[in-house]
Amino acid sequence: MVYKGIYHLFYQYNPKGAVWGNIVWAHSTSTDLVNWISHKPAIFPSQQADINGCWSGSATILPGGKPVILYTGIDPSERQVQNLAMPKNLSDPYLIEWAKYPKNPLMLATPMNRINGSAFRDPTTAWQGPDKLWRVLVGSRDNRVGVAYLYKSKDFDHWTLAEEPLHSAEGTGMWECPDFFPVKTDGFEGLDTSARGKRVKYVLKNSLDETKHDCYTIGTYDVVKDKYFPDKGMVEGDAGLRYDYGKFYASKTFFDDEKKRRILWGWTNESSSVKDDVLKGWSGIQAIPRTVWLDKSRKKLLQWPVKEIEKLRENQVNWPSKILEGGSKLEVIGVTAGQADVEVSFQVSDLKNVEVLKEKHYNPQLLCSKNSASVRGGLGPFGFLTFASNCLREYTAVFFRIYNHRNKHKVLMCSDQSRSSLNKHNDNTTYGAFVDLDPAREKLSLRSLIDRSIVESFGGGGKVVISSRVYPTLAIDNQIKLFVFNNGTANVKITSLNAWSMKKAQIS
């Protein structure tokens, strides 16, 4: 959340080690979403209602600018219950001290409401309806039906379970960290969570516990019936839209009323072994915050790294337009390849000889693993080789490959981790997604933010995002190289390339 010009990040943290357990709400603040100061934990077990853990939840800014937090506590019987916490001193912009509401818990599973008390967690940011009642969602499941329970309150103290959930979907499993927010049908501007209006659509995101993917649908919200309806054609669950086709989970958005934008922030867990996490003494990072808005098609969201991240850019490298011949690669010299921001734009012309996809349906992730960066294609693979070692024994390839699918061009974007590290204990799954682009008419843009163990890649101006975690053994420190490559037979044109070394953010 943002309070008095200061951004607050609260995150799930184990003060006792680099593995999950003993969960408290750790707390950091920033004035620019780039440089951070860490504070003592804001919320930690201290009441019966959270004695066994302070799990996820959300902040809401009440009228008058007063922040409150609803979070899941684990009670003495290991039940998940919903609790309230408030800042002790509103004149402290850092909000260091938090008080628990003495009447906690405010929402709990009972035999009457038939909620499953071991699958009842992660309250959303609350929003206010036209009747002035506050509404909040709590994630759950009923067998494998994912459920977003709706609670209403006039005072944030007494909460009543609505007769029906806001939404539920068969076969999607437990919904963790639900997020429900309005988006404008035109433009980049974000909306307050309570905003309504004719030119507004709604997004419901759920973190699917079964697959660990953050999936969303776009739809309408009937404020009278208190029901959410995904638009026609939206697919619910794991086969639907995802914020990120790599590692990105338990994300949240918030409305930044200072800059009138909606910011999405997510957690990327490690791809290293638990043993290695314990050895290095930490695990899990936050991806770069992203601005989100609705695509013109209204069928998906677009995402872009927050503008502030550009403050870290230095030593710009700029290439004029050039041809990247089939089977060639060009090194991007002049940037620190282990901490860089690189943007390229490709134009293709030779669309006659693209590879043909014959089946009706393809799983893009499987297609990327089968046709990795080293597999020669017609038009593609072309893109970046990040974290490349001297003799290319290690590299993480982010690339496009163009196919002909039933007489239409289909653009596949992949992040190939199969050669990322010689350490075989890492998860080296390759990720992929189709990008809704017409290569005959549009340029194919790719931006990758590279930072020591993460590559966050934005394809087609934020239509598809893939984040991957990598731990090279050779491509480290000043032994890291960055290339633009083309392993297809056809040439492609680089219409522009801009790369920057990225300074270190200040984290104290």
Ligand SMILES: OC[C@H]1O[C@@](CO)(OC[C@@]2(O[C@H]3O[C@H](CO)[C@@H](O)[C@H](O)[C@H]3O)O[C@H](CO)[C@@H](O)[C@@H]2O)[C@@H](O)[C@@H]1O
């Ligand atoms: O910290 C609890 C909150 O985290 C969430 C969403 O991530 O639930 C996570 C969950 O545990 C699994 O995920 C951990 C990492 O987040 C993982 O390290 C652990 O091994 C997993 O069990 O926490 C509970 C208890 O284990 C489990 O049911 C969840 O999947 C969120 O829903 C919680 O509020």
